[in-house]
Amino acid sequence: MHDAAFMTEQQRRMAWRCRRGMLELDIVLQRFIASHFQSLAQEELQALDALLELPDNEFWQLVSGQDTMTLSASAPSASALGVLAKINHSRAVIG
Numbered sequence: 001m002h003d004a005a006f007m008t009e010q011q012r013r014m015a016w017r018c019r020r021g022m023l024e025l026d027i028v029l030q031r032f033i034a035s036h037f038q039s040l041a042q043e044e045l046q047a048l049d050a051l052l053e054l055p056d057n058e059f060w061q062l063v064s065g066q067d068t069m070t071l072s073a074s075a076p077s078a079s080a081l082g083v084l085a086k087i088n089h090s091r092a093v094i095g
Helices: 009-017 023-039 042-052 056-063 069-074 078-091
Strands: none
Touching: 009 023, 009 042, 023 056, 023 078, 042 056, 042 078, 056 078
């Protein structure tokens, strides 16, 4: 997975916030953390932080492509789209 020794306190808190109650979302976000988290730019971390404020069902709908309207209300930036693309890349292995 990821090496917690190389993560800042902010990154550790954000990684912990990626633990979700919805199993599918939890699995995808843990894969995302393992694959992409260390390479996120500050703007992407801020976008991820905004996305993590969403309830699980709304967040899953964004990740699974079922809803795009929530994105414009929550985190409409290019950074948010980039983060969602990376999360979707992590989701691709689930199907």
